[in-house]
Amino acid sequence: MLKEKMAEIPRFSFFSSKTQQAIAAESWDNLFPDGMLDDVIQEKLKARPEPSCPVFWFDIRDPTDEDIDQVTETMNIHRLTAEDIKLREPREKVEVFRNYYLISFKTLVDSSNAEHERPGIPSSASMYILVFQYGVVTFSPKGCSHIHSVRDRIRKMHDIHLSSDWICYALIDEIIDSxxxxxxxxxxxxxxxxxxxxxxxxxxxxxxxxxxxxxxxxxxxxxxxxxxxxxxxxxxxxxxxxxxxxxxxxxxxxxxxxxxxxxxxxxxxxxxxxxxxxxxxxxxxxxxxxxxxxxxxxxxxxxxxxxxxxILATIFVPCHLVTGMFGMNVIVPGQEDSGLTWFFGIVAAFVVFMIVCMGAAAKYKLL
The missing domain is CATH 1.10.287 (Helix Hairpins)
Known part of the structure; x- marks a missing residue:
């Protein structure tokens, strides 16, 4: 049920600490129909906000190159950061720039959405957190539930002063707890x-x-x-x-x-x-x-x-040799005798030979 619900969530979402609500859309233009950011964000982009000012949180799930370029231009993001996000840089790191700092973390995602799933090994993907003084911009992978968990956590906690740095901490904490x-x-x-x-x-x-x-x-x-x-x-x-x-x-x-x-x-x-x-x-x-x-x-x-x-095969080999010789089309001893004396004599010799050999093998513990 949770997977189905996450699959229906649009890729773009915007959260403001002033309203404690998030709006979502499938594209940047649908999120901001006038083609520009919200007026409050525009004011924060121009000047450093006061500590009491509300902060915003903008998230893009599975961003495309066009999405990254548009956000980079609007939010004045450094081209090196944009390049890392486009290439899905797997190395985890923290980098500081003039107006924000970047934290790149690999997080666990739903294995059914992983591109290269390996049996028995948790699937992971890179998540990028850009922390400004006025808000946060995140690029999250598909199958990641940290964004919704942190927003629910913000709504339930009323004894904290919400800031962009606190949102960054909450995301890191959520990733570690996962x-x-x-x-x-x-x-x-x-x-x-x-x-x-x-x-x-x-x-x-x-x-x-x-x-x-x-x-x-x-x-x-x-x-x-x-x-x-x-x-x-x-x-x-x-x-x-x-x-x-x-x-x-x-x-x-x-x-x-x-x-x-x-x-x-x-x-x-x-x-x-x-x-x-x-x-x-x-x-x-x-x-x-x-x-x-x-x-x-x-x-x-x-x-x-x-x-x-x-040992047993060695004992029986001479018997097979004798019977084989008697089975040849040649004259053998007792051939002219019409009785069974020779037959029983030969059988008795076989039995005596096998008993003697098996006794000797038993004596020397070969059997």
Missing amino acids: FQPVSTEAATEAEAIEDQVFIARIDDVQNLIPRIDALRKKITHTLRSLHGKLDVLKGFVKRCQAADKLLPVFPDGELILYLGDVQDHLVTTISTLGHIDEIIGRSQGNCLAQLSATNLRISLTVNSVMSKVT
């Missing part, structure tokens, strides 16, 4: 595998290996994404702490505490996933050890059976 279900699911799967390793039969152990491999790939992919965010967040916090008159676009004061809290959540998630990876690695080692021991035991059993079969 990895928590992946961590919880991985922990549950790791515990289930660990419990099954020592009680599973050989067939079950063989089935556990693909599950372990898929889980380790998921954890590795998630850790790689989170480590990149940790570096970006550390650099962002340092820039905020060192912000001066040369970098007026960076937030300061209480918002740094919020960013520190997000950083703590990120470190905790990375630590948890690292611990899960150690558990699943130990389980994988135990599975491989069990398979190795089982294969060795089967190999020893097969070798023992084959040695016994070889």
Whole structure:
């Protein structure tokens, strides 16, 4: 139901802290029918707003090159930023420009909308956050629910002074929190595998290996994404702490505490996933050890059976040789005798020979 609802949401949306409402449209012209931005935004583009002024939030989902060019021209966005967004630059980073700063984060998206879906590995896409002193412009991927979650969070919270920097913090916090279900699911799967390793039969152990491999790939992919965010967040916090008159676009004061809290959540998630990876690695080692021991035991059993079969075949080969010689079209001993004396004599010789050979093999523990 949620997927269907998100699929129906238009690509362009505009949110104002003054009305606490969002308007949406399928194109820029439909969002602003007069061909220009709202008068309030135009005033903010010309001058730095006061702290009490409302801020706006403009989001474009899956932007095309034409959309990026139009927003770049209207919002005075640097061409390097526009190039990164057009090329879907995958590297996570924070960059500062004269009138805004850019944060690029990879976030999880609905796998059914992913262009290159890999089984067992969460799908991700780049999200770009441009933070001005008067508002925020975001370029979000399809299948991302962070925009709607943060807007709902703004409507429910009335004890905060909403600013463009706070919206940026809320988006970062939402992106980091989106990895928590992946961590919880991985922990549950790791515990289930660990419990099954020592009680599973050989067939079950063989089935556990693909599950372990898929889980380790998921954890590795998630850790790689989170480590990149940790570096970006550390650099962002340092820039905020060192912000001066040369970098007026960076937030300061209480918002740094919020960013520190997000950083703590990120470190905790990375630590948890690292611990899960150690558990699943130990389980994988135990599975491989069990398979190795089982294969060795089967190999020893097969070798023992084959040695016994070889001994028996060696005992019966002379009997086949004698019967083969007697079956030739030549004169053999006892051919002229009409009785069965020769026949039973030969059979008795065979039996005595086999008994003697098997006794000797048993004595030397060959059987």
